[in-house]
Amino acid sequence: MIHPITLQQGTDWQAQAEVFEEIFFVFLALGTLVGIVVVSYTLWNVYKYRDDGSEPDADFDAPVVGELPTGQGGPKAKKLFLSFGLSAIVVISLVVYAYGLLLYVEDGPDTGEEGDIEITVEGYQFGWEFLYPNGHSEMNELVVPADKRIDLTVTSRDVWHNFGSSDLRIKSDAIPGETSETWFSVSSDEVAAQGGEATFRVECFELCGSGHSAMKGQITVIPQDEWDEWYANTEGDSESASVEDADPASDTDTSRVTGAAIGGVGA
Amino acid sequence: MSELPxxxxxxxxxxxxxxKDIGILYLITALFFLLFGGVLALLIRVQLWDPANQVLSGLAYNEAVTAHGLIMVFWFLSPFAFGFANYFVPLQIGADxxxxxxxxxxxxWMYLFSGILLxxxxxxGGTLSAGWTMYAPLNVPMYTPSIGSTGAVLALFMFVVGVTASTVNFLTSIHHSRAEGMGIMDMPMFTWSMLATVWMMLFAFAALLAVGLLLASDRVLGSVYFSATxxxxxxxxxxxxxxGHPEVYIVFFPALGVMxxxxxxxxxxxxVGRKWVIIAICLISVQSFLVWMHHMFLTTINLEIKTLMMATTIGISLPFDLVVFALIYTLMKGRIQFTTPFLFAFGALLLFILGGITGVFLGAIVLDYEFRGTYWVVAHFHYVMFGGATALFGGAYYWFPKITGKMYDEFLGKLHFVIFFVSFNMVYFSMFLGWETPRRVFEYNPEFQIFHQIGSIGAFVLGFSFFIMFYNFAKSYVSGPExxxxxxxxxxxxxxxxxxPPPLENWPNRPSYxxxxxxxxxxYVPDGGPAVKADENGNAATDGGDTHSDHIRDYPYWDKHPSHASIWPFTLSLATGIMLLGLSGFNDSVAFEIGESLGSTAITVSNAAYPMLAVLGLLGLIFSGVKWGLEEFYAPPSEFAERWPFNGVEKVKLGMWFFMASDVILFGAFISAAVFIRYNAGWRTWEPLTESLPGLINTFVLLTSSFTVILALVAAHRNSRKGLLASLGTTILLGLTFLSIKMWEWHHEVFDRGVTLSQNAHGDPIQASIYYVTTGLHGVHVVGGMLIAGFLFYRxxxxxxxxxxxxxxxxxxxWHFVDIVWVFLFPLFYLF
Incomplete structure (x- = not known):
């Protein structure tokens, strides 16, 4: 179910899914290791120091009811700080390592001269509307070309949703009155591997009402030339344009205008 | 009625x-809510058995999910811990x-009746269905219109009121009633954990009170805070x-204390490293308030803040590392007895280690981006919170003999542990395996069905395991060995x-360390005077070196027997519950048609039951409050006690300070909300809705009344009844003047300028909501002050x-506090 999605454009391009898989693998490996070491060490010691009914050691100093804990010369804590130091090093280096990749994920890869495509995603009860730079809108299915960086600007027209695709490892909050951003890219190899049309499941990851469970969508990735043809046919699509105009949600108008103004698709 | 039946x-x-009685009530009630929340969990698990399954409708499923979360977090975890705290904190610190x-x-009683309200x-018409996190704007009536949704919000509000009272009580007790010789570092670890818990609660629950009040205002009165774009x-x-983030530690710390x-x-x-464990606990308590935005990494907050929050999040995991290692090293070189309580506490440690490691995953922002809203999060917080609660069950077995005087059955206890531990991991580890499933979704990807089915089987076994515990406790209580x-x-x-169980007043004689x-x-208690500390030979010591005994001299009734019974807490809570039940349907049954003036405003009542309940409740509340105030109830402070760091502060005054600290957070949250919304709307696009002159006059009126309150105190000190009555009366008059000007101003806004709670002819509607709700909260404080002042005047x-x-x-x-708050509100709403 986890598709490693590689990109062609350059060696420095990594899909969010790849970044995620890499970090997740490192965390999982180290986390499992640390977990097994700590838990087995603990279990072994608990077994070793069990009360087997034998006479206690000479240095065993049993506590008594009513003693004050201070001034009892409690056990030494040297080992405590050694373990604490080690765990701190592991945790801090893990996070510093992951932070480097965060900066990449935040900015997205450099698209160079290839223009990227900006899509506005608007969540509603209960579905997704995808708005293209030319004003065309699609309900619940986002059709995009392969090998392009797709930038998503995500918002909502009613309640708080969360737009996400587990396959692509992308996710973004859809909040009324706010816009958040994410990006993805799918290689033509991946599209070819899925038989000329790659599809990815879209789900809502924030409880948004009675239809939350059924709030599904799909991202469809097709080769660039097929997409160009498809996109050209959507120009002046009167039906969807009228859906657009009839939309009463005024608070999202600004983001739409912005999306349309910036979106220079090289098609 | 001070005799206890x-x-x-x-x-x-x-x-x-x-x-001790109240501790038992808490424990039993909390276990009832465990069953309640557990049944809802089983409904969820039935629905998850098959992604095509529709036992519950979408809405009913959301209600189950929401109520399960609310009940387990609020009505089970903390109250269960507070049952033990009630029973054992006074015993552990040597208080009566x-x-x-x-x-x-x-x-x-607030806790119980709030639960009944829920x-x-x-x-x-169905309870709240917006998730226990109640994200806005799904939590406003436009999207969750049922009366029950409002009922649930008000139930939470009532619960928080009870918690605030409890917090003030525990803080005062622990800081004021420790037995002689028990310094703060000498306190048992369970008490230490509870102290850290209530300190966090004091501030965290004040924020929840604020957000709950704002939501209640949106739902009952019709303000527009959470629907504002x-x-x-x-x-x-x-x-x-x-x-919410401190809340995680608030539910975990008592369990940590038990461990x-x-x-x-x-x-x-x-x-091992006791001092360092205490320092770590204190650090976590402070840091817990600096990490909250890691729950919001995917919202529109900027990268710099995300980075900061990531750093603080990792920072807070470090003290926990230390505590975990301290627990492990404490066991080494010991003589470990595998009793049922130990097994539960040890199991809790193992579960918490797993919860902690998976939490580090969530701290890395890139991973969090993908884990957000999935079962990874669900699994993680169940390992932390329910894993922690595992130790509380250990506490139940540990203290069962103390509470009942009977021993539980060891074999049944161990059987409970084994079944519990295995099924716990079936339920929650399977969630890690199927983590890509979105939260609160039942039509999930069929690839993950096997994991959810394992979880569902585990859940039923887990639920069953508790009946072993109930049977064990019931049987042992009836026929267990002494x-x-x-x-x-x-x-x-x-x-x-x-x-x-311990005697009613706990100790044979005064405990001392x-x-x-x-x-x-x-x-030695001389006839007609306060107790005098005995020296080694049992003779009265007269060195007078103990400053604490001054406190007891402040109490004129020192020779009376302590009281243990009062009906008014019960009636006050019952009345509050009835009033809130009435308010839940208020918005649906009463409609206002605003006319030209107050006189022409039409009120349509479509269902009289709800407003009548609200009024009935309010009357009962005032009646109980007055009876409470008039009741002779004697609760003496400990005579010789350790009180660091509040040595010179008298008991009730200390409680008052704690209460006001939480009130500062309440107003702080309201003012922050006003600033946050205005900043988002564009600060300079808003002009004050009001004229500044009435506000200015009111500022002078309130400041003057602060002065007259001081005069009242001086008069009382000089035994001048006339002076006391005159200055108290002036204070009341000034307060009423303030309220009259306020009423004129509101009347002017509503009827002359067209500014109501949800409508604003001069700008954004939210600006009007903020103005009315923030100054309204202050007004409620003024009204409360007037009621108390009237009571004082009468007495x-x-x-x-x-x-x-x-x-x-x-x-x-x-009263000074209420005046100071106004000094902050005045510029915010009248000048800029």
Whole structure:
């Protein structure tokens, strides 16, 4: 179910899914290791120091009811700080390592001269509307070309949703009155591997009402030339344009205008 | 009614203010809510058996998910812990009871009736369905219109009121009533954990109170905070998680405290690095308020803040590392006894280690981006919170012999543990395996069905395992062997030094650690004077070196017997519950048609039941409050006690300060909300809605009334009844003047300028909401102050407060606070 999605454009391009898989693998490996070491060490010691009914050691100093804990010369804590130091090093280096990749994920890869495509995603009860730079809108299915960086600007027209695709490892909050951003890219190899049309499941990851469970969508990735043809046919699509105009949600108008103004698709 | 009926009488349990009785009430009620929340969990698991399954409708499923979360987090975890805290914190610190016994009873009854209110909300057109996190704007009536949704919000509000009272009570008790010789670092670890818990609660629950009040205002009165697109959703996120993250530690710390106790008791070893563990606990308590935005990494907050929050999040995991290692090393070189309580505490540690490691994953922002809203999060917080609660079940077995005097059945206990531990991991580890499933979704990807089915089987086994515990406890209570004073080999804390169950007032004589270990000393009580500390030979010491005994001289009734019974906490809570039940349907049954003036405003009542309940409740509330105030109830402070760092502060004043600290957060949250929304709307696009002159006059009126309150105190001190009445009367008049000007101003806004709670002819509607709600909260504080002042006036007229002016002083503290708040509100709403 986890598709490693590689990109062609350059060696420095990594899909969010790849970044995620890499970090997740490192965390999982180290986390499992640390977990097994700590838990087995603990279990072994608990077994070793069990009360087997034998006479206690000479240095065993049993506590008594009513003693004050201070001034009892409690056990030494040297080992405590050694373990604490080690765990701190592991945790801090893990996070510093992951932070480097965060900066990449935040900015997205450099698209160079290839223009990227900006899509506005608007969540509603209960579905997704995808708005293209030319004003065309699609309900619940986002059709995009392969090998392009797709930038998503995500918002909502009613309640708080969360737009996400587990396959692509992308996710973004859809909040009324706010816009958040994410990006993805799918290689033509991946599209070819899925038989000329790659599809990815879209789900809502924030409880948004009675239809939350059924709030599904799909991202469809097709080769660039097929997409160009498809996109050209959507120009002046009167039906969807009228859906657009009839939309009463005024608070999202600004983001739409912005999306349309910036979106220079090289098609 | 200060005589306490026997435990066999039902009346006993309605009137008791004894901390042990209330502890038992908390424990039993919390276990009931465990069953309630558990049944809802099983409904969820049935629905998840098959992604095509539709046992519940989408809406009903959401209600189950929401109520399960709310009940487990609020009505089970914390109250269960507070049951133990009620019973054992006073015993562990050597106190006779909590500082304010009636307030303690009030906390419990508020808790119980708020839970009943939540249960009732299911039958008011369906309870809240917005998730326990109640994200805005799904939480406003436009999207969750049922009356029951409002009922659930008000139930939560009522619960928080009870918690706030409880917090003030525990803080005062622990800081004011520790036995002589027990310094703050000497306190048992369970008490230490509870102290850190209530400190966090004081501030965190005040934020929840604020956000709950704002939501209640949106739902009952019709303000538009959380539906505002000027940052309403994010406002909810910030305020909720400012409470929500400390809440994780608030539910975990009591369990940690139980682990720290049990690891020592069942290994015969003292805690390794005790001082460092305490420092770590204090650090976590402070840091817990600095990490909340890690719940919001995917919202529109910027990268710099995300980075900061990531750093603080990793920072908070480090003290936890230290605590975990301290627990592990405490066991080494010990003589570990695998009793049922130890198994649960040890199991809790293992589960918490797993919860902690998976939490580090979430701290890395890139991973969090993908884990957000998935079962990874669900699994992680169940491992942390329910994993922690595992230790509380250990605590239940550990203290069962103390509470009942009977020993539980060890075999059944161990059987419970084994089934519990295996099924726990079936339920929650399977969630890690199927983590890509979105939260609160039942039509999930069929690839993950096997994991959810394992989880569903585990859930039923887990639920069943608790019936072993119930059976064990019931059978042992009836026919278990006598446990004796101290059934454990290596226990240390003072609850094991008295009989099981302990006597009503806990101690044979005054407990003291002055010699370095617990002793019971017999104080010399001269006829007609306060107790005098005994010296080694049992003679009265007259050195006068103990400053604490000054406190007791402040109490004119020092020779009276402490009271243990009052019905008013019960009636006050019942009345509050009825009032809130009435308010839940208020918006649906009463409609206002605003006309030209107040006189022409039409009120349409479509369902009289709800408004009548609200009025009935309010009347009952005022009646109970007055009876409470007039009741003679004597709760003496401990005579010789350790009070660091509040040595010079008298008991009620200390409680008053704690209460006001939480009120500061309440107003802080309201003012922050106003600033946050205005910043999002564009600061300079808003002009003040009001004229500045009435505000200015009101500022002078309030400041003057602060002065007259001081005069009242001076007059009381000089035994001048006339002076006291005159200055109190002036204060009341000034307060009424303030309220009149305020009413004129509101009237002017509504009828002359067209500014109502949800409509604003001059700008954004949210600006009007903020103005009315923020100044309204202050107005409610003024009205409350007037009621108290009126009560004081009435009593002063009958000659009270001349030999004990402290009630006047405490009212003065409150009144100054209300005035200071106004000094902040005035520029915000009248000048800029």
């Amino acid at each position: 026997p435990t066999t009488s039902i009346r006993r349990w309605l009137v008791t203010t004894n901390h 009871d909590l500082a304010f016994p009636r307030l303690n009873a009030l906390s419990y 249960a009732v909300s299911f039958f008011q 000027e940052g309403g959703s994010l406002l909810w996120g910030h305020l909720f998680w400012f409470f 720290l106790e049990l690891f020592q008791t069942f290994s015969g070893r003292r805690l 446990a004796g004073e101290n059934p454990w080999d290596y226990s240390r804390t003072a609850e094991w030094a008295v009989s099981s 002055a010699s370095g270990k617990l002793e019971f000393v017999k104080d 002063a007229y009958h000659g009270a407060y001349l030999d004990d002016e402290r009630p006047v002083e405490y009212f003065g503290l409150y």
